[in-house]
Amino acid sequence: MTAYSELMAFARETTALEQVAGRNGWDQETFMPHGAADQRAEELAAMESMLHARRTDPRVGDWLAAAEAAEQGQVERAQLRHIRRSFDRANKVPAKLSSEIARVTSKAHRVWAEARQNDDFAGFAATVTEVVRLRREEAAALAVGGNLYDALLNDYEPGATEGEIAAMFDALRPRLVALRQAVLGKPAPKGLQGTFDDATQMKMARKVAKVFGYDMARGRVDKSVHPFTSGSGNDVRITTRTTPSDPFNCIYSTIHEVGHGAYEQNVDQAYLLTPIGGGVSMGVHESQSRIYENQLGRSRAFTGWLYDQMVEAYGDIGVADAGAFYAAVNTVHKGYIRTEADEVQYNLHIMLRFDLERGLIGGTLEVADLEEAWNARFVSDFGYAVDKASNGVLQDVHWSAGLFGYFPTYSLGNVYAGCLHQALRDAVPDLDAQLARGDTAEATSWLRESLQRHGGLYEPREVITRACGVEPSEAPLLDYLEAKFGALYGV
Structure with a gap:
């Protein structure tokens, strides 16, 4: 065997074990018995210890050196x-640190979920303090004297920097704030009325998942506190959540996660269980979930089809016609929850988290001051006070999981989605006519062929540039938002 073939055989085994560890994480948030939390933490720590040993195996270094010295093709180089x-x-x-992070963050999930349910940040503070300490230690090891936040950000978006993200937010903020102020000064459209039972919501969730091309033979839709996607290749699982008064929460959480899930399912099968056999970055991943959810799923054309499905499922839903339904889907409203935020305000929620978490990692903000800092920043950015911790600092799972550096990729994904939507409109001129029939096949096929099938073959910005034909920028997203919401609200 060549050095490259030996390396790839080893890498496939490592990737397979990573998938098993990920499935344990999926089970932890869906079906795991409550009393199993401490045992699961030890199991995940043991798995991470084994994975760390494989990732640092000296043979990998030897195989790499030999394979990199030989002439290789494009796939092999990737x-x-x-x-x-x-x-x-x-x-x-260090292996001990890697294992400890896995153990602590596994336990932290249960503590966070209970604290969120009880609106008790104090009950979570000690745990998240330990998570921050460990992630600071990890960042210091990775940065080797460089920027700590960059070291963590690169786990999710290779090549990105804190400075670049800050510049992106500086470019987005003025036009987003101006649009929000103009829209919120207008009367809000009428919302849906009624109670929407859990079983029908889940039936609708599975229906829209299939409409957007999610392969149920290689996936499943379940419920969790915080919707997420897990797995790759031929075992990709998504979760959603239901609220009796708000079926949009379930529908659009599902479409969002289907964007993630379809990306993983559509990577070239030749790359299965290899390092390039999944999404290339979280920013690119988020571009798929956001274009599925927003530019396609919240479009006037698609919501016309969805309105008919909702009336068929529930009868009278409190809005008179498809036009009123479209307005209800796209209501710009005051609210606390990032995952429920409208397109106009979503990125402002991310900017808040970005500034707080880089303060936590950089040492300019301590966990003891985090809730107060969150609440003060929220008032400054949104103009009203947080009413309870579950609507504020406790609403997201990310910090309990140690995912510092993850939040900015949501906004980066929105920017990428804006560019992809512009290119998709050029490629599929009759897109609206198709969406009005509930037909996403050509749109999702274009995304599959232009981006998803490549997996990790290209670097993040490169795969977006190849799909769009131009370098990504904030302009298409801002233009899209101003056109859409300007028309909706007459501003």
């Missing part, structure tokens, strides 16, 4: 790039 990045990263982080 595989080596990903393995090299993982190997170098893993060797900077």
